[in-house]
Amino acid sequence: MKETINDNQPQGIHIVAKPIVLMCNLNCSYCFYLHKEDLLATKNNWRMSDEVLEEFIKQYIEGQDHDEIIFSWQGSEPTLCGFDFFKKVAAYERKHMGNKIIHNDLQTNGTLRDNEWCEFLREHNFLVGLSIDSPKELHDMQRKTKGGKPTFDKVWNSVELLEIYCFIRDEVKPRAIQFNACVEAKTFKEVAPPYWDSIEFPVLGSDAAKPGTSDSVVYN
Numbered sequence: 283m284k285e286t287i288n289d290n291q292p293q294g295i296h297i298v299a300k301p302i303v304l305m306c307n308l309n310c311s312y313c314f315y316l317h318k319e320d321l322l323a324t325k326n327n328w329r330m331s332d333e334v335l336e337e338f339i340k341q342y343i344e345g346q347d348h349d350e351i352i353f354s355w356q357g358s359e360p361t362l363c364g365f366d367f368f369k370k371v372a373a374y375e376r377k378h379m380g381n382k383i384i385h386n387d388l389q390t391n392g393t394l395r396d397n398e399w400c401e402f403l404r405e406h407n408f409l410v411g412l413s414i415d416s417p418k419e420l421h422d423m424q425r426k427t428k429g430g431k432p433t434f435d436k437v438w439n440s441v442e443l444l445e446i447y448c449f450i451r452d453e454v455k456p457r458a459i460q461f462n463a464c465v466e467a468k469t470f471k472e473v474a475p476p477y478w479d480s481i482e483f484p485v486l487g488s489d490a491a492k493p494g495t496s497d498s499v500v501y502n
Protein backbone atom coordinates (compact mmCIF):
# COMPACT_ATOMS: atom_id res chain seq x y z
CA MET A 283 0.00 0.00 0.00
CA LYS A 284 1.25 3.48 -0.84
CA GLU A 285 2.35 5.43 2.21
CA THR A 286 0.83 8.88 2.60
CA ILE A 287 2.27 11.82 4.51
CA ASN A 288 -0.38 11.38 7.17
CA ASP A 289 0.74 7.83 7.97
CA ASN A 290 3.75 9.23 9.85
CA GLN A 291 2.11 12.29 11.34
CA PRO A 292 0.40 12.49 14.70
CA GLN A 293 -3.33 12.87 14.22
CA GLY A 294 -4.83 15.91 15.84
CA ILE A 295 -8.15 17.67 15.92
CA HIS A 296 -9.17 21.05 17.20
CA ILE A 297 -12.61 21.57 18.69
CA VAL A 298 -14.02 24.89 19.82
CA ALA A 299 -16.02 24.12 22.95
CA LYS A 300 -19.09 26.22 23.68
CA PRO A 301 -19.93 25.26 27.26
CA ILE A 302 -22.79 27.73 27.39
CA VAL A 303 -24.86 28.90 24.47
CA LEU A 304 -27.43 31.58 23.77
CA MET A 305 -26.89 33.37 27.07
CA CYS A 306 -24.95 36.57 27.30
CA ASN A 307 -24.86 39.58 29.58
CA LEU A 308 -24.52 41.82 26.53
CA ASN A 309 -26.80 42.58 23.63
CA CYS A 310 -24.51 43.46 20.73
CA SER A 311 -26.36 44.69 17.69
CA TYR A 312 -24.74 42.16 15.37
CA CYS A 313 -24.88 39.15 17.71
CA PHE A 314 -25.72 35.94 15.90
CA TYR A 315 -26.26 33.90 19.09
CA LEU A 316 -28.94 35.63 21.06
CA HIS A 317 -31.91 34.90 18.84
CA LYS A 318 -31.06 31.25 18.18
CA GLU A 319 -32.95 29.81 21.17
CA ASP A 320 -35.84 28.77 18.94
CA LEU A 321 -33.48 26.44 17.08
CA LEU A 322 -32.76 24.29 20.13
CA ALA A 323 -34.97 21.58 21.52
CA THR A 324 -34.40 22.69 25.11
CA LYS A 325 -35.61 26.03 26.40
CA ASN A 326 -33.14 26.41 29.24
CA ASN A 327 -30.24 24.62 30.87
CA TRP A 328 -27.80 25.76 28.21
CA ARG A 329 -24.70 25.23 30.36
CA MET A 330 -22.61 22.10 29.85
CA SER A 331 -23.11 19.70 32.77
CA ASP A 332 -20.14 18.60 34.88
CA GLU A 333 -20.54 15.03 33.59
CA VAL A 334 -20.41 16.14 29.94
CA LEU A 335 -17.52 18.47 30.72
CA GLU A 336 -15.37 15.71 32.21
CA GLU A 337 -16.26 13.26 29.44
CA PHE A 338 -15.46 15.86 26.77
CA ILE A 339 -12.07 16.62 28.32
CA LYS A 340 -11.23 12.94 28.76
CA GLN A 341 -12.21 11.91 25.21
CA TYR A 342 -10.63 14.99 23.61
CA ILE A 343 -7.29 14.13 25.21
CA GLU A 344 -7.55 10.40 24.58
CA GLY A 345 -8.55 10.91 20.95
CA GLN A 346 -5.33 12.63 19.88
CA ASP A 347 -1.80 11.42 19.17
CA HIS A 348 -0.34 14.88 19.66
CA ASP A 349 1.75 15.64 22.73
CA GLU A 350 0.13 19.04 23.01
CA ILE A 351 -3.63 19.45 23.30
CA ILE A 352 -5.37 22.79 22.84
CA PHE A 353 -8.74 23.47 24.45
CA SER A 354 -10.64 26.47 23.07
CA TRP A 355 -13.49 27.84 25.17
CA GLN A 356 -16.03 30.12 23.58
CA GLY A 357 -19.72 30.93 24.03
CA SER A 358 -21.85 33.14 23.60
CA GLU A 359 -19.97 34.27 26.76
CA PRO A 360 -18.10 31.33 28.35
CA THR A 361 -17.36 33.08 31.65
CA LEU A 362 -21.11 32.96 32.39
CA CYS A 363 -20.46 29.28 33.20
CA GLY A 364 -18.90 30.64 36.37
CA PHE A 365 -15.53 30.60 38.02
CA ASP A 366 -16.14 27.18 39.60
CA PHE A 367 -16.83 25.69 36.18
CA PHE A 368 -13.39 26.72 34.94
CA LYS A 369 -11.77 25.45 38.13
CA LYS A 370 -13.32 22.11 37.21
CA VAL A 371 -11.95 22.46 33.68
CA ALA A 372 -8.44 22.79 35.12
CA ALA A 373 -9.02 19.90 37.55
CA TYR A 374 -10.40 17.53 34.87
CA GLU A 375 -7.56 18.42 32.52
CA ARG A 376 -5.04 17.62 35.27
CA LYS A 377 -6.84 14.35 36.00
CA HIS A 378 -6.85 13.12 32.39
CA MET A 379 -3.77 14.72 30.84
CA GLY A 380 -1.33 11.83 31.44
CA ASN A 381 1.97 13.02 30.00
CA LYS A 382 0.41 15.43 27.49
CA ILE A 383 0.88 19.19 27.57
CA ILE A 384 -2.40 21.08 27.84
CA HIS A 385 -3.09 24.60 26.53
CA ASN A 386 -6.28 26.59 26.97
CA ASP A 387 -7.67 29.62 25.22
CA LEU A 388 -10.77 31.59 26.09
CA GLN A 389 -12.72 34.15 24.09
CA THR A 390 -14.60 36.64 26.25
CA ASN A 391 -16.44 39.94 25.96
CA GLY A 392 -14.30 41.16 28.86
CA THR A 393 -17.07 42.55 31.05
CA LEU A 394 -17.00 39.95 33.81
CA ARG A 395 -13.31 39.99 34.67
CA ASP A 396 -11.98 40.73 38.12
CA ASN A 397 -8.68 40.14 39.85
CA GLU A 398 -9.62 36.62 40.92
CA TRP A 399 -10.44 35.64 37.34
CA CYS A 400 -7.25 37.21 36.05
CA GLU A 401 -5.15 35.39 38.64
CA PHE A 402 -6.77 32.12 37.62
CA LEU A 403 -6.24 32.72 33.88
CA ARG A 404 -2.64 33.67 34.50
CA GLU A 405 -1.98 30.72 36.82
CA HIS A 406 -3.35 28.28 34.24
CA ASN A 407 -1.73 30.08 31.36
CA PHE A 408 -4.93 30.72 29.39
CA LEU A 409 -4.53 32.56 26.12
CA VAL A 410 -7.31 35.17 26.39
CA GLY A 411 -9.08 36.60 23.36
CA LEU A 412 -10.89 39.80 24.22
CA SER A 413 -13.73 41.04 22.00
CA ILE A 414 -13.30 44.76 21.52
CA ASP A 415 -14.44 46.94 18.64
CA SER A 416 -12.12 49.81 19.29
CA PRO A 417 -12.05 52.80 19.30
CA LYS A 418 -14.56 53.62 22.02
CA GLU A 419 -17.09 55.45 19.80
CA LEU A 420 -17.41 52.48 17.45
CA HIS A 421 -17.35 49.88 20.20
CA ASP A 422 -20.08 51.59 22.19
CA MET A 423 -22.32 51.91 19.13
CA GLN A 424 -22.64 48.13 18.80
CA ARG A 425 -21.59 46.44 22.03
CA LYS A 426 -24.08 47.35 24.73
CA THR A 427 -25.51 45.79 27.86
CA LYS A 428 -29.03 44.39 27.97
CA GLY A 429 -30.08 47.76 29.35
CA GLY A 430 -28.51 49.56 26.37
CA LYS A 431 -25.47 50.90 28.26
CA PRO A 432 -22.07 51.18 26.56
CA THR A 433 -19.40 48.65 27.56
CA PHE A 434 -16.07 50.01 26.34
CA ASP A 435 -14.91 51.27 29.74
CA LYS A 436 -15.59 47.91 31.39
CA VAL A 437 -13.74 46.05 28.66
CA TRP A 438 -10.85 48.48 28.88
CA ASN A 439 -10.64 47.74 32.58
CA SER A 440 -10.16 44.08 31.62
CA VAL A 441 -7.47 45.02 29.14
CA GLU A 442 -5.58 46.69 31.97
CA LEU A 443 -6.20 43.83 34.39
CA LEU A 444 -5.00 41.29 31.87
CA GLU A 445 -2.17 43.51 30.63
CA ILE A 446 -3.12 42.32 27.19
CA TYR A 447 -1.55 45.05 25.15
CA CYS A 448 1.77 44.76 26.97
CA PHE A 449 1.70 41.02 26.46
CA ILE A 450 0.91 41.33 22.75
CA ARG A 451 3.46 44.08 22.21
CA ASP A 452 6.34 42.70 24.28
CA GLU A 453 5.96 38.95 24.14
CA VAL A 454 3.83 37.92 21.16
CA LYS A 455 5.32 40.66 18.94
CA PRO A 456 2.89 39.87 16.11
CA ARG A 457 3.62 40.83 12.52
CA ALA A 458 -0.14 40.89 11.88
CA ILE A 459 -3.40 40.81 13.80
CA GLN A 460 -6.35 38.87 12.45
CA PHE A 461 -9.94 40.07 12.68
CA ASN A 462 -12.81 37.64 12.29
CA ALA A 463 -16.02 39.06 10.92
CA CYS A 464 -19.13 36.99 11.61
CA VAL A 465 -22.17 38.15 9.70
CA GLU A 466 -25.59 36.84 8.88
CA ALA A 467 -28.60 38.09 6.97
CA LYS A 468 -31.07 40.27 8.87
CA THR A 469 -33.74 37.98 7.44
CA PHE A 470 -32.23 35.01 9.29
CA LYS A 471 -35.49 34.19 11.07
CA GLU A 472 -37.28 33.85 7.77
CA VAL A 473 -34.58 32.09 5.77
CA ALA A 474 -32.98 29.65 8.29
CA PRO A 475 -33.87 25.99 7.62
CA PRO A 476 -35.91 25.49 10.83
CA TYR A 477 -38.35 28.10 9.50
CA TRP A 478 -38.76 26.51 6.10
CA ASP A 479 -42.02 24.98 5.03
CA SER A 480 -41.41 21.21 5.04
CA ILE A 481 -42.35 21.09 1.37
CA GLU A 482 -39.26 23.23 0.68
CA PHE A 483 -36.80 20.68 2.12
CA PRO A 484 -34.66 19.12 -0.59
CA VAL A 485 -34.92 15.37 -1.07
CA LEU A 486 -31.65 13.55 -0.38
CA GLY A 487 -29.86 12.85 -3.66
CA SER A 488 -31.94 15.34 -5.67
CA ASP A 489 -30.36 18.24 -7.58
CA ALA A 490 -31.70 20.65 -4.96
CA ALA A 491 -29.60 18.91 -2.30
CA LYS A 492 -26.35 19.15 -4.31
CA PRO A 493 -24.15 22.24 -4.66
CA GLY A 494 -23.68 23.73 -8.10
CA THR A 495 -27.00 22.72 -9.67
CA SER A 496 -29.48 25.28 -10.93
CA ASP A 497 -32.13 24.69 -8.24
CA SER A 498 -29.64 23.91 -5.45
CA VAL A 499 -30.29 25.16 -1.91
CA VAL A 500 -26.69 24.33 -0.96
CA TYR A 501 -24.14 27.08 -1.29
CA ASN A 502 -20.74 26.27 -2.75
Ligand code: SF4
Pocket residue numbers: 306307308309310312313314315316357358359391413425
Ligand atom coordinates in the same frame (compact mmCIF):
# COMPACT_ATOMS: atom_id res chain seq x y z
S1 SF4 B 1 -20.65 39.50 23.65
FE1 SF4 B 1 -20.74 38.02 21.98
S2 SF4 B 1 -22.36 36.59 22.55
FE2 SF4 B 1 -22.60 38.41 23.83
S3 SF4 B 1 -24.09 39.70 22.76
FE3 SF4 B 1 -22.04 40.35 22.13
S4 SF4 B 1 -21.58 39.21 20.25
FE4 SF4 B 1 -23.30 38.19 21.29
